[in-house]
Amino acid sequence: MRTIKAKLTLFYALSATITLACLFVAGYVLLESRLIHGLDLLNEAEFDEIQAHLGNDYEHLSTDAIDRRIRETTQYASVLFYVNLHNRKTHDLFYSSNLNRQIIPDVPGQHIYNTSVPHVGELRVAEFVLHGYDVTVGTPLAPIRAEMRIYVEVSLALLAGMLLASIAIGFGLSRVMLQPIRTISATADRIRSDNLSERIPVADVHDEIADLGRLLNQMFDRLEVAFNEVRRFAADASHELKTPLSLVRLQAEKLLVDGRLAPEHEDVMIVLLDEIGRLNRIVDELLFLSRAEAHAIPIETTLQDPRPFLEAFRQDAQVLAEHQNKRFDFICDGDGMAAFNERWLRQVLLNLLTNALNASPVGAAVLLRTQFAGKMWRVSMEDRGPGLPPEQRQRMFERFVRFGNQGDDRGTGLGLAICRSMIELMGGHIHATAGPGDIGLCSVFELPAQPLAHAAAGAPGGAGLRAQQAEPTAAK
Numbered sequence: 001m002r003t004i005k006a007k008l009t010l011f012y013a014l015s016a017t018i019t020l021a022c023l024f025v026a027g028y029v030l031l032e033s034r035l036i037h038g039l040d041l042l043n044e045a046e047f048d049e050i051q052a053h054l055g056n057d058y059e060h061l062s063t064d065a066i067d068r069r070i071r072e073t074t075q076y077a078s079v080l081f082y083v084n085l086h087n088r089k090t091h092d093l094f095y096s097s098n099l100n101r102q103i104i105p106d107v108p109g110q111h112i113y114n115t116s117v118p119h120v121g122e123l124r125v126a127e128f129v130l131h132g133y134d135v136t137v138g139t140p141l142a143p144i145r146a147e148m149r150i151y152v153e154v155s156l157a158l159l160a161g162m163l164l165a166s167i168a169i170g171f172g173l174s175r176v177m178l179q180p181i182r183t184i185s186a187t188a189d190r191i192r193s194d195n196l197s198e199r200i201p202v203a204d205v206h207d208e209i210a211d212l213g214r215l216l217n218q219m220f221d222r223l224e225v226a227f228n229e230v231r232r233f234a235a236d237a238s239h240e241l242k243t244p245l246s247l248v249r250l251q252a253e254k255l256l257v258d259g260r261l262a263p264e265h266e267d268v269m270i271v272l273l274d275e276i277g278r279l280n281r282i283v284d285e286l287l288f289l290s291r292a293e294a295h296a297i298p299i300e301t302t303l304q305d306p307r308p309f310l311e312a313f314r315q316d317a318q319v320l321a322e323h324q325n326k327r328f329d330f331i332c333d334g335d336g337m338a339a340f341n342e343r344w345l346r347q348v349l350l351n352l353l354t355n356a357l358n359a360s361p362v363g364a365a366v367l368l369r370t371q372f373a374g375k376m377w378r379v380s381m382e383d384r385g386p387g388l389p390p391e392q393r394q395r396m397f398e399r400f401v402r403f404g405n406q407g408d409d410r411g412t413g414l415g416l417a418i419c420r421s422m423i424e425l426m427g428g429h430i431h432a433t434a435g436p437g438d439i440g441l442c443s444v445f446e447l448p449a450q451p452l453a454h455a456a457a458g459a460p461g462g463a464g465l466r467a468q469q470a471e472p473t474a475a476k
């Protein structure tokens with residue numbers, strides 16, 4: 001019972017069914033008492049009949065005559081009435097013929113009661129006093145019991161129907177009632193840092209849900225203002241830092257070039273320049289990220305064959321890998337055109353490669369694999385390093401997130417955030433998985449693409465792709 005919809009449906013169905021069940025029980029009690037009261041009236045009427053039939057002289061009649069008159073009276077209604085007549089003086093007992101000489105059992109202290117007679121069944125009995133005689137008249141309860149059974153059966157069927165109908169109605173009602181809440185949660189779910197201007201549609205009424213929607217919208221307004229201020233601050237701060245940083249760097253370089261520094265000071269100056277370079281890089285990256293988040297970067301992608309670009313990148317990557325005594329392998333599958341910006345893609349690949357090389361043990365290989373999959377061009381960078389557990393793989397693309405497991409401590413923690421930003425600007429997405437055999441890490445991104453069939457028809461460069469493909473592409 002986790003959802004409000006289920007709770008509302010159950011509540012509605014139960015309350016409707018229980019109300020109806022109470023009505024049926026009250027109806028049962030009322031109907032049964034009215035029917036039994038009817039039997040009591042019948043018994044009374046039968047007693048009046050017996051009294052009339054016996055006549056006023058019954059006290060002087062012989063036993064036989066009384067017996068005959070009793071039989072005559074009860075004969076015509078032998079299915080309806082069972083009669084005992086008891087003479088208090090002589091203790092003679094008369095029976096209606098349908099009783100087969102059985103006595104209707106007495107319930108001491110009661111004049112109207114239910115009892116049971118063998119082979120006759122349950123009776124509703126009334127006792128009357130006729131001067132010198134006790135008259136007991138009984139009428140069968142079976143027809144009433146049968147009626148009440150039918151009543152119960154019909155009620156149960158109606159209750160079952162009511163339960164089903166009220167579940168359906170309750171379900172429909174709760175759906176309609178919860179629709180505005182679903183809209184609120186869907187909209188709130190869509191509002192993220194890159195989509196802060198969306199608002200919850202609020203109806204022009206003043207119910208609780210509309211008020212909640214308005215409250216949430218006001219909260220989103222405040223969040224948007226705060227977010228924009230933070231972004232502007234990051235952008236402004238990094239922009240403002242650039243000029244003094246460049247000046248410091250220029251001055252330091254000038255000091256070095258002048259050659260008037262003592263050798264030990266020269267070393268310090270080189271370290272200083274190194275750190276200034278690093279600061280510059282961080283400022284550049286922060287500026288890029290804040291501008292990207294503010295959608296202030298024009299997206300310039302071109303649909304092109306990625307092979308020439310990859311070939312150029314492969315040469316640089318091999319040099320980088322060899323410099324660290326590691327290998328760089330490259331597998332390129334399929335043909336097609338991918339939409340990308342060369343400068344950004346190169347930076348993304350360099351960031352991924354640097355991370356992979358940093359994580360790889362000496363002598364191990366980093367593998368770049370590209371393939372066309374449907375309307376996407378998929379690129380992955382695999383290494384044989386220690387890898388990362390799933391929760392760290394989720395977080396590694398956030399800003400300033402570093403897990404400190406790499407030998408190189410010169411990183412900024414912004415590389416992967418930049419990668420994600422650039423890939424998303426180019427219309428793709430990026431994530432990381434465990435490497436093959438659960439060894440190492442595999443960073444994967446996908447960019448929009450056209451496989452060869454479409455590409456050849458739509459782009460002028462497409463025809464030349466096949467010739468290029470004939471050459472071996474895997475460099476090992």
Ligand SMILES: Nc1ncnc2c1ncn2[C@@H]1O[C@H](COP(=O)(O)OP(=O)(O)O)[C@@H](O)[C@H]1O
Binds near residue numbers: 401415
């Ligand atoms: N191939 C990899 N294997 C293991 N850990 C990695 C790998 N790539 C990235 N990481 C982890 O993710 C963190 C963030 O990477 P990144 O954003 O490039 O920052 P930086 O490289 O500057 O530390 C790294 O500090 C590292 O802990």
Ligand SMILES: [Mg+2]
Binds near residue numbers: 351
């Ligand atoms: Mg990095």
